[in-house]
Amino acid sequence: MVYQILVSDPLSEDGIQPLRKADGVEITIQTALTPEQLAEKIHEYDALLVRSQTQVTRDLISKATNLKVIGRAGVGVDNIDLEAATEFGVLVVNAPDGNTNSAAEHTMAMIMSLARNIPQAFHALKHNKWDRKSYVGVELKNKTLGVVGLGRIGAEVAFRAKGQRMNVKAYDPFLTEEKAKKMGIGYGTLEEVLQSADFITVHTPLLKETKHLINQKAFEQMKDGVQIVNCARGGIIDEEALYQAIVTKKVAGAALDVFEEEPITDHKLLELPEVIATPHLGASTKEAQENVAIDVSKDVVTFLTGGLARNPVNLPSVPKEVMNKIEPYFHLSEKLGIFLTNLTQEAMEEVNIYYAGDLTDVEVSPLTRNTVKGLLKRHLGDHVNDVNATYLAEKKGITINEHKTSSSKGFTNLLTVEVRTNLGTRSVAGTLLNGLGARLVKVDDYSVDVIPEGHMVFVRHKDQPGAIGRVGTLLAKELVNIATMQVGRSNVGGDAIMILTVDKHLEKEGLEQLKQLSDIYGVTAIDL
Ligand SMILES: NC(=O)C1=CN([C@@H]2O[C@H](COP(=O)(O)OP(=O)(O)OC[C@H]3O[C@@H](n4cnc5c(N)ncnc54)[C@H](O)[C@@H]3O)[C@@H](O)[C@H]2O)C=CC1
Numbered sequence: 001m002v003y004q005i006l007v008s009d010p011l012s013e014d015g016i017q018p019l020r021k022a023d024g025v026e027i028t029i030q031t032a033l034t035p036e037q038l039a040e041k042i043h044e045y046d047a048l049l050v051r052s053q054t055q056v057t058r059d060l061i062s063k064a065t066n067l068k069v070i071g072r073a074g075v076g077v078d079n080i081d082l083e084a085a086t087e088f089g090v091l092v093v094n095a096p097d098g099n100t101n102s103a104a105e106h107t108m109a110m111i112m113s114l115a116r117n118i119p120q121a122f123h124a125l126k127h128n129k130w131d132r133k134s135y136v137g138v139e140l141k142n143k144t145l146g147v148v149g150l151g152r153i154g155a156e157v158a159f160r161a162k163g164q165r166m167n168v169k170a171y172d173p174f175l176t177e178e179k180a181k182k183m184g185i186g187y188g189t190l191e192e193v194l195q196s197a198d199f200i201t202v203h204t205p206l207l208k209e210t211k212h213l214i215n216q217k218a219f220e221q222m223k224d225g226v227q228i229v230n231c232a233r234g235g236i237i238d239e240e241a242l243y244q245a246i247v248t249k250k251v252a253g254a255a256l257d258v259f260e261e262e263p264i265t266d267h268k269l270l271e272l273p274e275v276i277a278t279p280h281l282g283a284s285t286k287e288a289q290e291n292v293a294i295d296v297s298k299d300v301v302t303f304l305t306g307g308l309a310r311n312p313v314n315l316p317s318v319p320k321e322v323m324n325k326i327e328p329y330f331h332l333s334e335k336l337g338i339f340l341t342n343l344t345q346e347a348m349e350e351v352n353i354y355y356a357g358d359l360t361d362v363e364v365s366p367l368t369r370n371t372v373k374g375l376l377k378r379h380l381g382d383h384v385n386d387v388n389a390t391y392l393a394e395k396k397g398i399t400i401n402e403h404k405t406s407s408s409k410g411f412t413n414l415l416t417v418e419v420r421t422n423l424g425t426r427s428v429a430g431t432l433l434n435g436l437g438a439r440l441v442k443v444d445d446y447s448v449d450v451i452p453e454g455h456m457v458f459v460r461h462k463d464q465p466g467a468i469g470r471v472g473t474l475l476a477k478e479l480v481n482i483a484t485m486q487v488g489r490s491n492v493g494g495d496a497i498m499i500l501t502v503d504k505h506l507e508k509e510g511l512e513q514l515k516q517l518s519d520i521y522g523v524t525a526i527d528l
C-alpha cells in the first residue's frame with residue numbers, strides 16, 4: 001500500500017525529508033490550490049500537511065474520504081476543525097515545540113522595534129526624511145513587561161526580557177507564586193499584570209476564554225502610555241478597543257504579528273503611526289520551519305505505518321477491551337473535570353482522583369486522563385486530549401494521583417475528583433446510575449443530585465430566607481429560564497450552595513448582577 005500525502009502550505013524542503021525517505025508514501029506538494037480545488041481532490045489523500053494558511057474546514061474533512069491524519073506544522077490548530085476531524089476519525093498532529101524559539105525571538109524584535117520606533121524611522125529615511133526628533137524612544141531597562149500566558153513562548157520571552165534587564169510580571173492560570181519565584185519573575189492576577197506593565201505581550205492560545213481578553217475594560221486598567229504586543233493570535237486583543245485606546249493616547253504603541261482576519265492588508269490599525277506590524281512571521285525562520293516540518297512529517301509517517309503519534313491533538317488511544325469497560329464513564333469523568341475547573345480560580349497544585357465501587361475492578365488510567373483533560377481544557381483549549389492530558393498537567397507542575405478506594409458511600413460506582421490549590425481543596429463526585437446515566441452527587445461537602453449537562457449556574461450563599469428567590473427573580477429579569485435547581489447547606493442559617501441548570505449560558509453582565517445580591521458569596525457560570 002502506498003499512502004498519498006498532500007502538502008498544501010509551503011513547508012521546509014529539509015523538514016519534509018522524513019516523508020521523502022519513508023517507504024510506502026508518496027508526496028504531492030501543491031501550495032496554491034484554491035479551497036474549491038483542494039475540496040475536489042482531497043479524497044485522493046491519506047494525509048494532509050498544512051501550516052496556518054489552509055483552512056481545514058468541516059466541509060473539506062467531510063469530503064476527505066481516505067484521510068487518516070492531518071499534520072499541522074506549527075502550534076495553533078485554529079485553522080483545523082478539530083471536532084469534525086474527531087467526528088470523521090481523522091487524527092490531527094501538531095508540532096508544538098519546534099517554533100517556540102523563533103516566536104519568542106520575533107516577540108523580542110517587536111518589543112525592541114516598538115520601544116525605539118525602528119520601523120517608523122526606517123520608513124521615513126526611505127522616504128528621504130532625516131528625522132531624529134520624532135523618533136525618540138524609551139529604554140527597556142527597568143521597565144515592566146507584563147506577560148499574559150506563560151506557556152512555552154511566554155516563558156522564553158520572559159527569560160529574554162530579563163536579559164534586557166526588564167522586570168517581568170506574568171499571569172497564567174497555571175502559574176504559582178513558587179514557580180514564578182523559581183523563574184525569577186513576578187506573579188500577579190491578570191488585573192495586577194495589566195496595571196503594572198509598561199509593555200504587555202500576550203502568549204495564550206485563542207480560545208472562547210481568551211477571545212478579546214484584552215478589551216476596552218482591560219485597556220482602562222493599564223498605565224497611560226503602555227505598549228502592546230501580540231505575536232500569538234489575532235482576536236486575543238479586541239482590535240476595535242485597541243484602535244480606540246491608541247487614538248485616545250491611552251496606548252502609546254502596538255506591535256502586531258497576527259490579526260483577527262488573515263491575510264489582511266487593508267486595516268485601520270495599519271494606518272496609525274503608533275502601530276507596527278508583520279504578516280504573521282513569528283515562526284518564519286529557516287530553523288523553525290525545518291523543526292516543525294520534521295516533527296510533523298515524522299508523526300504522520302509513524303501514524304500511517306501503524307505507530308503511535310508523539311503529538312496527537314484530538315484522538316484518544318485506548319485498547320478496545322479496556323475501552324469497552326470504561327466507555328460508559330467517559331462522559332461523567334470529563335464533565336466532573338470541567339465542573340471542578342470552573343470552581344477553581346487558583347493554580348492547581350495536586351489532583352486526586354478516587355475510584356470506588358465497580359470502578360475498582362477496571363483499568364482506570366484512561367478515565368484519569370479524560371478527567372484531567374476536563375480540568376485543563378478551559379485554559380489550554382482543544383489540543384488537550386486523552387493522550388496528552390496528564391503529560392501537560394505534569395508540565396504545568398500539577399501532580400496527578402489515582403486512588404482506588406472501598407469507600408463508595410452507598411453508590412455502586414463513585415468517581416471523586418479533588419483539586420488542591422494554595423487556598424485549599426475543592427472536590428466533586430459523580431456516579432453512573434444504572435439506566436439513568438451520569439449524576440453529580442457531591443460538590444465539596446454538599447450532597448446533590450444533578451445531571452452534569454448543559455448550562456449551569458453555581459451559587460455559594462448564606463442559608464437565609466429570600467436568597468433563593470432573589471436569584472430566581474434576577475435570572476428571570478435576564479430572561480434565563482431555570483430548568484432545575486438543587487440546594488445544599490451545611491447547617492440551618494450557615495453556608496449553602498445552589499446548582500441551577502438553565503436553558504442558556506448566563507452572560508457576564510447577569511453574572512456580575514447576581515454577585516451583587518445580598519447573602520450571595522460567589523457565582524460561577526458553568527457550561528458542560
Ligand atoms: N506568531 C506566530 O507565528 C506564532 C504564534 N504562536 C501562537 O502563540 C501562542 C502561544 O503558543 P505556546 O506558548 O506554544 O502555547 P502554550 O500552550 O505552551 O502556552 C499557552 C499558555 O497560555 C495560558 N493561558 C490560557 N488561557 C489563559 C488566560 N485566560 N490568561 C492567561 N494565560 C492563559 C496557558 O495556561 C498556557 O500556559 C499560541 O496562540 C500559538 O498559536 C505560536 C507559534 C508561532
Ligand SMILES: O=C(O)CCC(=O)C(=O)O
Pocket residue numbers: 051052073074075076077099280282283284
Ligand atoms: O505556520 C506558521 O508560520 C504560523 C505558526 C503559528 O502561528 C503557530 O505555530 O501557531
